[in-house]
Amino acid sequence: MGIKPAELGLDAVNLADERELDALTAELLAEGNGRIQAEISECVRLGILDVKGNLLRHDIPEDMREGAETDFGG
DSSP states (O other): OOOOGGGOSTTTSOTTOHHHHHHHHHHHHHHHHHHHHHHHHHHHHTTSBOTTSOBOOOOOOGGGSTTOOOOOOO
16 A cells, blocks of 8 residues: 555545555544544543543533523524
């Protein structure tokens, strides 16, 4: 294939080559998973989620609460 993972991108990949497309897909999934894990860790640090991913905070903005006199223009 000749393309290193760091060089992968839509401009660098021959989308007709199944091996290159598979390598691009694997890199995108790995990058996305890393970002998701970082966001989960941040939500745990902030006390929004527990370590199992359960929502800890249930507070919502005043205008979104039940009974709020908010007109969404619909």
